[in-house]
Amino acid sequence: MKDLLNRLIQHETIDKDEAKSALLKISSQEINPLQIASFLTVFMMRKITIEELEGFKEALLETCHKIDLSAYDAMDLCGTGGDGKNTFNISTAASFVVASLGINVAKHGNYGVSSISGSSNVLESIGVKFTNDEKRLQNQMERTGICILHAPLFHPAMKAVASIRKSLAIKTFFNMLGPMVNPSQPKHQLVGVFDLELLRLYHYLYQKTDKNYCIINDLNGYDEISLTGKSRLISTSEDMYINPQDFSASQIKPQSIYGGKTVDEAVEIFIKVLKGKADEAQLNVVSANAAAAIKLKKDISYKEAFDLAKNQLKRAKAYQVLMNLKEETHAYS
The missing domain is CATH 1.20.970.10 (Transferase, Pyrimidine Nucleoside Phosphorylase; Chain C)
Structure with a gap:
């Protein structure tokens, strides 16, 4: 070395x-x-x-500790993080929306490093238990439509550097790698990246695979569709810019999607969103990201996918999936 x-x-x-x-x-x-x-x-x-x-x-x-979930034709929705925006857990919330529509989700995630709260922080605080046991994860997928793959349980390197990354408290190349190394290697993937250069790198590498993918970079520097402006989107079938108007949504201000100062605040926002009781801007940004994922599996417009997602939020269907998952992860306790 x-x-x-x-x-x-x-x-x-x-x-x-x-x-x-x-x-x-x-x-x-x-x-x-x-x-x-x-x-x-x-x-x-x-x-x-x-x-x-x-x-x-x-x-x-x-x-990595590999997991076979091929029977479920699953999808992952995962951002690189590292954008420094401290938004609430948008892609994680969108994952539960997608699962509520019958699209299986193998969600890869980790604790926050450069943000207050990563997906694992929020889900663990809510009471979801993590495992790397293949049978239990298959049961979670079978019974709830989603399972959580907590990165340190699957990747020795991520575990080895966890305390160092936390001490550095800024993005490293492990942020860039996270979405690429889902241990179940799902066929379908929505990836958010923090800059256009990384979007180009991801597109180059994903073209060499058989994945059905969509890679997003928000031009205001977010690793997801933020609805604060325009986003660049590259998928297996298109290369385009997408605006809030393409979802029939209004452009929002950055403070509308702020994630709070503590994990507890992040959890409160997350639950309100999944219950359909959050602010319109918060519901819309989750619906937009879910729509990009839904479109990978359904031959519908972004507007139609957005309406499907938002309806699930308004009816608290995504929250029910979360509660089902929490119960299932405690089944073997």
Whole structure:
């Protein structure tokens, strides 16, 4: 690692095999924490290359605890995080909306690092229990239409760097990797990324797979559709810009989707949204992101998908899925 760090500090890039090897060593805890912190820091100071990102991805997938959910033709809705916007848990809320419509969801997530509350913080606070037991996860999918794949239970490297990432408290390349390394590797995926360069990298790598995907970057710097302005969207079938008006929604202000100062505040917002009792702006932004996911599975317009999603929120159907999941995760306690 010392030689590799010296090269990186001299502004060199590394190839795919070197990147993969470095992350494999981190996974097996062969690298000391200070060297890991230095390694992460290098990639905060310059853009990551496609080869480096692909090598890191291969290492995480090679070492992860894999789960077979292929029978459920599932989808993941996952953002990279790292946009520094501290929104409420929009993609997680959208996941429950999608599941309430009969589209199976294998939600990959983690604790917040650069934000107050990640998806795992909120769900754990509500009482959802995490597991990496394949049979239990299959049961959750069978009975509720959704299961939660808490990243540290599946990825040794993410577990090894968890405390370091928390101490750094800013985005690292692990943010970039999160959506790519869902341990069930679902066929369908909605991915939110924090800048257009990462959108390009994701599109390049996803084109090499058989995934049915949609990658989103909000031009105001969000890793999801924020409805504060225009978003760039690239999928297996289209490359376009999408506006709030495409959902027949109004443009909103950034403070409308603020996630609060504590996990408790984030949980309160999350539950209000799923119960359909939140502000119109909050309901609309969740419905818009759910709509982008729904459109991957249904041949309907964004407006029609948006209306479907919002109706589920208004009827508290997404909240019922959450309660069903919570109950199911306690079934084996």
